[in-house]
Each structure stands twice: as structure tokens, then as C-alpha cells.
Amino acid sequence: MRRPRPARLATLATSLLLGLLAAAPPARAAAVQAVVQDPYLELRTGPGRGFPVTVVVDRGAPVSLLRRRTDWIKVRGADGTEGWAHRSQLERTLTPEGEPLQIPGPAPDSRTEHRWETTIGTGDFDGASMVTAGVAFLPVPSLQLRADVSHLLGNYSNGWLGTVGLAHVVMPEWRVSPFVGLGGGVLRIEPKATLVQAEDRTDTTAYAGIGLRGFLTNRFLLQAEYRQYVVFTSRDDNEEIDAWTLGFAYFF
Amino acid sequence: MDPGLRLLLLSGLALLALASPLRATAQEAAGASPATPQVVEPRVKRREVKAAALDEENFEAGAFLGIVSIEDFGSSFSYGARLAYHFTEDLFAEATIGSAEAGRTSYEELSGSADLLTDSERRFTHYDLSVGWNVLPGEVFLGGSRAMPSAVYVTLGAGSTRFAGDDHFTVALGAGLRLLANDWLAVHVDARNLAFESDLLGDNKLTHNLQFTFGLTAFF
Numbered sequence: 001m002r003r004p005r006p007a008r009l010a011t012l013a014t015s016l017l018l019g020l021l022a023a024a025p026p027a028r029a030a031a032v033q034a035v036v037q038d039p040y041l042e043l044r045t046g047p048g049r050g051f052p053v054t055v056v057v058d059r060g061a062p063v064s065l066l067r068r069r070t071d072w073i074k075v076r077g078a079d080g081t082e083g084w085a086h087r088s089q090l091e092r093t094l095t096p097e098g099e100p101l102q103i104p105g106p107a108p109d110s111r112t113e114h115r116w117e118t119t120i121g122t123g124d125f126d127g128a129s130m131v132t133a134g135v136a137f138l139p140v141p142s143l144q145l146r147a148d149v150s151h152l153l154g155n156y157s158n159g160w161l162g163t164v165g166l167a168h169v170v171m172p173e174w175r176v177s178p179f180v181g182l183g184g185g186v187l188r189i190e191p192k193a194t195l196v197q198a199e200d201r202t203d204t205t206a207y208a209g210i211g212l213r214g215f216l217t218n219r220f221l222l223q224a225e226y227r228q229y230v231v232f233t234s235r236d237d238n239e240e241i242d243a244w245t246l247g248f249a250y251f252f
Numbered sequence: 253m254d255p256g257l258r259l260l261l262l263s264g265l266a267l268l269a270l271a272s273p274l275r276a277t278a279q280e281a282a283g284a285s286p287a288t289p290q291v292v293e294p295r296v297k298r299r300e301v302k303a304a305a306l307d308e309e310n311f312e313a314g315a316f317l318g319i320v321s322i323e324d325f326g327s328s329f330s331y332g333a334r335l336a337y338h339f340t341e342d343l344f345a346e347a348t349i350g351s352a353e354a355g356r357t358s359y360e361e362l363s364g365s366a367d368l369l370t371d372s373e374r375r376f377t378h379y380d381l382s383v384g385w386n387v388l389p390g391e392v393f394l395g396g397s398r399a400m401p402s403a404v405y406v407t408l409g410a411g412s413t414r415f416a417g418d419d420h421f422t423v424a425l426g427a428g429l430r431l432l433a434n435d436w437l438a439v440h441v442d443a444r445n446l447a448f449e450s451d452l453l454g455d456n457k458l459t460h461n462l463q464f465t466f467g468l469t470a471f472f
Contacts, residue, residue, distance in 0.1 A: 032306060046401035046432075048341045048389050067435065068306040069471065070341050074435065104306070108340070118337075120345060120381040122410035129421035131410045133381055151412055153421035192418065219339050248383050250339045 032065040034093040034101045041093070043083025047072035055081045065090070071108050105252065108218045112141035112172050114251040119148070119223060121247015125161070128154030132245055141172040146183065159189040163207065176214035179225075183207055187231055205231045205241075213249065221249040309436065312336040314469030316350075316440065322376055322415070323459035324452075326355030330463055336384070344384045346407060348424070350463070352376040354415065357453075368452070373417045376461075378446055380424040382409025392431060401432045413448050413461075420448035440467040 036057050044051040047069045057063055057077045063085075066074040071087040087108070093101045106113035117136040124130060134148035144167040152159040165183015184206040191200070211225030224246050231239040313335045320330035332350030339345070354374040360367055388404035407426040412419050426444035433439055446461040 045399065046389075046391065048386075048401070050389050051391070051401065065306055068308045068310075070310060070338050072341065073306065118345070120383070120409075129410075131381060131412060131421070151419075153412055153419055158419050217340065217343070220343055248345070250343075250345065252339075 032101075033096050034063050034065060034090065035096065036061050036063060037092050037094055038089060041075070041085055041089060043075060043077070043081070043085055044072075045083065047074070047084045049086075051084065053083075055083045062096070063093070068103075073103070106219075111174075111215065114138065114219075117144065117249055117251040119247050119249040121223065121245045123225075123243060123245030123247075125150065125152050125243045126154075126241040128152045128157070128159070130161075130243065130245065132247065136167070142169050143167075144169065144179075144181075146181065148185075152189075157189050157191040159187065161185060161187050161205070163205070165207065165209075167209075169213070176212065179211050179213060181207070181209040181211070181225075181227070183209075187229075201234075203231050203233050205229050207243075219250050223247050223249045309471040310338045312338065312344075312438065312469045312471050314438075314440075314467055316442065316465040316467030318442075318463060318465030318467075320350070320352045320376065320446075320461055320463040322352065322354045322461050323450075324357050325374075325376075326357075328352040328355055328376070330465065332465075334467065334469065336469070341389070342386050344386070344405075346382045346384050346409070347379070348382065348409075348411075349379045350377070369416055373415075376413065376415045378411060378413040378422060378424075380409040380411025380422060380446075382407040382411075382424055382426070386430075403430045404428070405430060407444070413446060416450070416452050420450060422446050422448040436471045438469045438471065440465070440469060442467065 036059050038059065040056040040058050041061075041063065042053045043055040043057065044053050055077065057075075062078055064076045066076055066082070068074070069084075072084045073087060073090055074082060075085045075090075076082045087103050090101060091103055095101050115138055117138065119132070119134045119136070121132045122130060123132065130150050130152055132148055132150040134146055136144040136146045138144050145164075146167050147164045148162070150161040150163075152161060163183050163185030165181050165185075167179050167181035169177050169179045171177040184204065186202060187205045188202045189200065207227045207229045209225050209227035211223060213221045213223040216222050225244070227243045227245075229241040229243060231241060233239055313333070315331070315333050317329075317331045319327050321327045330350055330352040332348060334346060334348045336344050336346040352375075354369070354376050357368060384405045384407040386403040386405045390402055390404075391399045392402045393399050405428055407424070407428070409424045411422045411424055413422045414420075424444055424446050426442055428440055428442035428444075431439045442463075442465045444463045444465075446463060447458055448461075449456055450459050451457075
């Protein structure tokens, strides 16, 4: 008794692949212009520090900035030669109006300039494994408005947890900093049907948490957090749950 | 310590810490009054400095096709989609979803008895959130005239697999090769191990499900 669905989905995947091949490159905004101020601007064959420098553009020559990938920018010289230049060197060029060129976004080694942060991680939620992803907005470097979604996978039940909260990073400019958080959300538990005849239930929950985060490299942090949840159940007693997560955070 | 008391203590600590940045700002504002009045008030109009509006291409999205070897259930055609964000030249985060239809176990084939799983339980769908590291960046050469930027990367992540009527916590460990055909199109060859615990055939055991895929992605 075979169903046709997999074949149809496979066709869809194949056409997606072919579509990608056939798709035209995305339309470009008008190129940004800059004038080299360093003795020369080094252009590499790829967007990375290991790629060889094959072209240099002399001081005073104009270049067009074409596209950006991480901290590397593809540049075209006046004679049509192209290559990738690092952000730090382009920040020492001038615009045609004679002002220093500004590259948007936080500097690579900045710890406090960013506004958005995302996290992914895994952990333990009252014995169940947890896969978690979140996003944070930072109105000031030390304060995060967080939203997290977790998938809970246990032996006897599965579930979902969605929370919003506030976190305070005590020393955001330090390489390693503690942080504390408070928040609330919704917990949905779906007991496994094969084991117990229990109903799915959805409860509200609140948490207080404490954690430690440290920069592994530019823009990239390792983050460990302990949270204590109080689940406001419809039964007589509220439930208290300990949760641990270990994950990575990175910012834009 | 009593759990209720501990929660109270943690909440108090959090509130205290949240209040400290506000206090610091208030102090700075109080100490900012100028000491000496200036003789000539400079009337310099600050010029608006605009940041360069560059086309940023740190996201990478695409689809893949391949095979997955589902432990005890043979090898199956596998397909899926991936979305990655590159935050430095070395590191990226990746979300992957995939699907396959499991085959039959040797037991089902040989014994002639009833199937272990229904058709819908045979669907093998998985997702994971991973962090990737471009361990070996470089260039590959095609003939004498083409050089393509490339990277051998490793990924580690966690996710979930729905198989045999249950969701399983899954650890995804992978390695792959990314070749940039041009500035925005990349070709991937990937090998991944989706490991999860299953008690489907009696004892609880860790199953390893190896997935080999070929994919295309676009940077945008």
C-alpha cells in the first residue's frame, strides 16, 4: 500500500533545486563608491583571510563596493578587476565627498554595539531533553528583551515551551559576564499516548534564571543558563521545574 | 534550600541587577554640567554621515537530495531544506529540515507477519539547529582556468526526529564541502549522523542514521 506523496514531494524538491539553478542573480542596489586612502587596498580572490591577494588598488584610485559577506566586501576597481577587501581596510577609505566611509553594523570585535542577538541551544527541562531557539532585542547593551521557543522531548511526554522575558547582562563589555533573567510564558505538555491515558495540557508559567556567557570569538558567545520555572497548573499545587540550557549566541 | 525561597531570591537578584543600569545613567546626567562657559559658541552644523548601503549576503538557503540509512529500516531517498546565517567567515548557524520514507526491516521481510509500523509511522522527518565551523577554507581548481572558493565544514546541533509515531531528541553531527560556483550559488556535499534513542525493537538503544546529501544553496 504505497502512497504517492513522497514522489510528489521529491518532485517538488527536485524542481526547487532546478529553480535555484535557473534563478537569475538577485538585483543589486547602486554600487557604493569609495576612494582608497591606504598606500594600497588589497583584493583577495575570496571572502576570507586565507585567500591570496591577487590585485592591489593604489592610493587615490576609486573603487565600487558590490556586495558584502560577513566582514568581507567585494570591490571592483576602475579597470574592472574584482576582489574581496576586508571591512577594516575599507573603513580607512573615503567617500567621493571626502568623508570616511562607514560600513553599517557592529564592528567585528565589538561587544556592546549590537541591537539584535539570536541564540540556539540544548538542555534539560525536568528530565526531558530540550531544543531551544531565541531572539533578543537590546535597547541598551546590558538589557535584553528575550523571546524563546523550546521543543521538549521526554520519555513519557513531549511538549513546547514559549517564553518572553527580560535579561540583564551584568557586564556586557567583559569577555565573560553573568546575567540574570525574569519572564513568563506558556507550557504545553503532550503525554505519550502509548504509556498513559492522560490529556494534553497547556499551562502558563513564570521563570527566574541566572547564567553565564562568554565570547568564544568575534560576535559569538557560549551561554549557559539555569532557570527555575513555576508552572501554574489547574490542579491544587503549582509545579516547580528546574531547567538547564547550554547554547550559542551570536549577534547582528 | 526551599524551592520557593530560591525562586524569590533569584527574582530579587534579577530585579536588583535590572535597576543598576538606570542608576548609572542618572548619575552620569547629574555630573554633565559644563564648568566654564565658552567665549565663542561654535555654530558647526553636524553633517549627516550615511553608512554605505551595501547588499549584504549572509543568509544561505537551499534544498538537498540524497539518501538516509535509517537504522534497522534500510536506506531511503531523503530530501530537505536548509537555511544558514554566516556571522563570521569561520562560523555559521544552520537550520535543517528533512524527510524520508523508511523501508521495511529484515524481520518484516522474512517473517511474513504483520508490519511493525503503519505507513504514516514510516515517515522519517527531522529538524535540527546547528552551529557550523569552516575548518578548511580554500579554493578548488577545475581544469586550468577556474578556481572556486570552497570550505570543508563541520556542524554540531540538536533537534528532533519524528519516526515510528514518536518524537526523538536528536543529536546531529555533520561534515560537508561547500563550493561556490559563483558569487551567490553554492554546491554542497554533506554527510551527517542523526543519532537518537529508540526503544522500537525492544531495548532502548542509540540509533545512528547516516545521511548523505547533495545540495544547492543561494546566498542572499
